[in-house]
Amino acid sequence: MANIALNPRQQPSRIFLSYKRxxxxxxxxxxxxxxxxxxxxHSVFVDRMIKASEMWAERIEREVRQAxxxxxxxxxxxxxxxxxxxxxEIARNQASTSGGRPRIVPVRLSFxxxxxxxxxxxxxxIQYAMWGGPNDTERLLDELKSVIGGSAMPTSSPLPNGSDxxxxxxxxxxxxxxxxxxxxxxEDPIYIVRKSERKAIxxxxxxxxxxxxxxxxxxxxxxxxxxxxxxxxxxGRKLALLxxxxxxxxxxxxxxxxxxxxxxxxxxxxxxQHGLSESFLHERGYTYQCTTLMxxxxxxQLRTPVLLAIDEADRLLATNFRQDxxxxxxxxxxxxxxxxxxxxWRNLDLxxxxxxxxxxxIDDKDRSPFNVGYVMRLEDxxxxxxxxxxxxxxxxxxxxxxxxxxxxxxxxPYLTRRAFYELASGGPRTSPDELLAQSLExxxxxxxxxxxxxxxxxxHPQLTSTFxxxxxxxxxxDEVNFDRIEGAGLVKRENGRVVPRCHLYAExxxxxxxxx
Numbered sequence: 001m002a003n004i005a006l007n008p009r010q011q012p013s014r015i016f017l018s019y020k021r022x023x024x025x026x027x028x029x030x031x032x033x034x035x036x037x038x039x040x041x042h043s044v045f046v047d048r049m050i051k052a053s054e055m056w057a058e059r060i061e062r063e064v065r066q067a068x069x070x071x072x073x074x075x076x077x078x079x080x081x082x083x084x085x086x087x088x089e090i091a092r093n094q095a096s097t098s099g100g101r102p103r104i105v106p107v108r109l110s111f112x113x114x115x116x117x118x119x120x121x122x123x124x125x126i127q128y129a130m131w132g133g134p135n136d137t138e139r140l141l142d143e144l145k146s147v148i149g150g151s152a153m154p155t156s157s158p159l160p161n162g163s164d165x166x167x168x169x170x171x172x173x174x175x176x177x178x179x180x181x182x183x184x185x186x187e188d189p190i191y192i193v194r195k196s197e198r199k200a201i202x203x204x205x206x207x208x209x210x211x212x213x214x215x216x217x218x219x220x221x222x223x224x225x226x227x228x229x230x231x232x233x234x235x236g237r238k239l240a241l242l243x244x245x246x247x248x249x250x251x252x253x254x255x256x257x258x259x260x261x262x263x264x265x266x267x268x269x270x271x272x273q274h275g276l277s278e279s280f281l282h283e284r285g286y287t288y289q290c291t292t293l294m295x296x297x298x299x300x301q302l303r304t305p306v307l308l309a310i311d312e313a314d315r316l317l318a319t320n321f322r323q324d325x326x327x328x329x330x331x332x333x334x335x336x337x338x339x340x341x342x343x344x345w346r347n348l349d350l351x352x353x354x355x356x357x358x359x360x361x362i363d364d365k366d367r368s369p370f371n372v373g374y375v376m377r378l379e380d381x382x383x384x385x386x387x388x389x390x391x392x393x394x395x396x397x398x399x400x401x402x403x404x405x406x407x408x409x410x411x412x413p414y415l416t417r418r419a420f421y422e423l424a425s426g427g428p429r430t431s432p433d434e435l436l437a438q439s440l441e442x443x444x445x446x447x448x449x450x451x452x453x454x455x456x457x458x459x460h461p462q463l464t465s466t467f468x469x470x471x472x473x474x475x476x477x478d479e480v481n482f483d484r485i486e487g488a489g490l491v492k493r494e495n496g497r498v499v500p501r502c503h504l505y506a507e508x509x510x511x512x513x514x515x516x
Contacts, residue, residue: 012041012042012043013042013043013068013069013148014042014043014045014066014067014068014069014102015037015042015043015044015045015067015068015069015070015071015148016044016045016063016064016067016069016070016071016087016091016102017030017033017034017044017045017046017071017073018070018071018072018073018083018084018087018088019046019072019073019078019084020073020075020077020078020081020083020084020448021047021048021443021447022443023075023077023078025075025109025110025131025134026073026075026078026109028134029073029109029131029137029140030046030073032137032141033071033137033140033141033144034046036141036145037141037144037145037148040145042148045063045067047060055458056451056454057451057454057455057457057458057459058458060087060090060455061090061455061458061459064087064090064091064094064102065090065094065102067091067101067102068101068102068103068148069102069103069104069105069148070087070088070091070102070103070104070105071105071107071144072084072087072088072104072105072106072107072123073107073109074106074107074108074109074111074115074119074123074128075108075109075110075111076111076113079111079115079116079119080116080180080182081448082448082449082451082452083448083451083452083455084448085118085119085182085452086452086455086456088104088119088122088123089122089245091104092104092122092248092249093248093249093250094249095248096248096249096250096251097249097250097253104122104123104126105126105128105129105144105147105153106123106126106128106129107128107129107130107131107140107144108128108129108130108131109131110131110132110133112130116182116183117182117183118182118183118243118245118246119182121243121246122246127152127153128153129143129144129147129153129154180414180417180418180421182222183222183223183226184220184223184226185226186226186227186230188223189392190389190392190393190417190420191223191227192220192381192385192388192389192413194220194224194378196376196377196378197224197227197228197376199374199376200213200224200228200374200376201227201228201231203374204228204231204232204235204237204307204349205235207305207346207347207349208336208345208346208347208348208349209349209350209373209374210333210349210350210351210352210369210372210373210374211228211349211350211351211352211373211374211376212351212352212354212369212370212371212372212373212374212375212376213225213351213352213353213354213376213378214353214354214355214358214370214375214376214377214378215355215377215378215379216355216486216487216488216489216492216501217355217487217488217489218412218413218414218415218489219378219379219380219413219489220378220413221311221353221354221355221378222311222312222353224378225309225311225351225353228307228309228351229241229307229309229351232305232307232349233307235305236304236305237304237305237306237307237349238269238270238302238304238305238306238307239269239306239307239309240265240266240269240270240306240307240308240309241269241309241311242262242265242266242308242309242310242311243311243312244310244311244312244313244315244316245311245312245315247261247262247315252315252316252318252319253319255286255319255320255321255324256286258319258321258325259286259287259289259290259321259325260276262290263276263290263293263294264276266294266298266308267297267298270298270302270306272297272298272301272302274297276293286321286324287324287325287327287328287331290328291328291331291332294332294348295341295344295345299344299345299347299348300344302347303347304347305347305348305349306347306348306349307349307350307351308348308349308350308351309351309353310329310350310351310352310353311353312353312354313326313352313353313354313356313361314354314355314356314360314361314487316361317356317360317361317484322361322362323361323362323363323364323367326361326362326367326368326369326370327362327364327367327368329350329352329369330367330368330369330372332345332348332350332369333350333369333372333373336348350369350373352369352370354370354487355487355488355489356483356484356487357483357486357487358370358371360480360483360484379411380410380411380412380413380501381411381412381413381416382411383402383406383411385411386402386405386406386411386416387402389416389417389420390402390420393420393421393423393424394424396420396423396424396432397423397432401432404432404436405419405436407503408436408439408502408503408504409502409503409504410501410502410503411502412489412501412502412504414449415446415449415502415504418445418446418449419435419436419439419445422435422445423435439504440504440507440508440511446504450504450508450509450512453488453490453505453509454509454512454513456488457513460484462478462481463481463484463485463488464513465481466478466481466482466484466485467485467490467491467509467513468513470485470491470498470499470500471500471506471509471510471513475497475498482498489501490505490509
């Protein structure tokens with residue numbers, strides 16, 4: 001295909017290139033694409049353009065939201081990058097409220113495997129570009145220029161592994177050792193089973209359960225929900241999953257759109273022919289109508305047990321209808337006990353996942369679904385669980401190394417597992433001493449994770465202020481903001497004091513938040 005020059009009538013586009021830094025082939029491909037798009041008179045941004053004196057998190061947020069196009073380069077490694085996921089989420093939210101811009105173009109770099117959840121839900125339905133080696137770079141550049149100019153992406157490449165674009169809530173396990181991040185697969189051989197998980201699964205032997213999974217960010221809540229879903233299906237239940245992180249910003253701002261979308265997703269998940277439009281609910285009475293339709297259209301029609309699993313419930317924190325929604329779920333829980341509705345509603349199990357303290361989502365405890373049924377709180381790993389992780393990774397650490405890992409990460413499930421992955425995967429930091437020594441560096445093994453936290457904090461200045469007071473040992477005055485940064489996984493209570501969740505956070509954020 002010949003090079004495509006910018007049409008004189010075509011306005012230059014603003015383009016954001018999302019990729020994993022310091023990795024190949026990512027760096028080499030992005031350098032060539034950047035050069036070619038700049039030569040075509042487009043305005044292109046990559047994060048290396050940020051000056052040392054700039055507040056990089058604010059710049060990232062601004063550049064994504066102002067872009068016309070987000071081109072995301074995907075490899076096995078970058079598909080697990082927290083920063084790549086964060087940039088995609090910003091783009092999706094912006095597009096939902098600004099006429100579809102930025103548009104997302106996925107580019108797979110010698111990678112045809114399954115994307116991890118939730119990236120597969122975000123991207124599998126979008127036609128992607130493929131790069132198989134250096135000889136494809138010019139062809140890829142031409143395709144991207146063409147798409148930016150208004151042409152469709154060539155459709156010669158099928159979706160990977162025979163996928164039809166649908167997102168399975170329980171994907172097939174793909175490898176013996178995959179980079180940690182996001183929901184762990186139900187067949188992950190390195191998964192640590194907690195005692196509370198065994199109890200929750202045993203409850204599914206009886207109909208009409210409500211199970212609440214609470215805990216800070218990245219303690220394994222969504223992974224546990226996935227395993228509960230599988231256990232429920234093995235017991236004959238049908239599954240409807242509402243992952244609220246997949247509801248874009250526009251949907252979460254409009255109660256009619258939210259309730260309509262949620263009910264249609266439930267029906268679609270259960271294979272129910274419903275004929276419901278995108279705006280079938282009347283302006284008032286959303287919860288009444290949803291309850292009626294849930295009973296008449298779903299439970300009465302199916303006559304079989306259903307597990308309704310709701311992940312990322314705290315995504316509704318900023319909505320003005322959250323109390324109505326969660327009050328409705330509590331009502332559904334209570335309908336199981338009423339004689340007139342008991343027979344139908346006992347066929348509904350509820351599983352709710354939240355990182356936010358429930359009172360922030362619904363302040364009336366008598367209407368809250370988070371304090372009924374079986375409530376389980378996931379904590380950080382214990383020393384025994386870290387020792388078991390070491391064994392599952394073929395024991396790369398001695399007792400002294402295990403002590404250092406516990407001191408640095410405090411049992412943080414994601415960081416601990418990431419450390420073991422780096423040690424066991426034969427990467428550039430295979431020595432425990434090297435890994436731990438580089439943990440605080442800007443280009444270290446935890447760079448994406450730490451920068452994602454910075455990106456989130458910059459969007460919420462009041463939370464940054466509260467976190468800084470903890471880092472400085474001042475304590476916490478605002479309990480609401482404390483509960484929110486605890487839910488974000490940044491702090492914890494220890495011996496009556498509020499402290500950073502782990503030593504890595506304490507040291508890293510003292511350096512970086514003070515600068516801003």
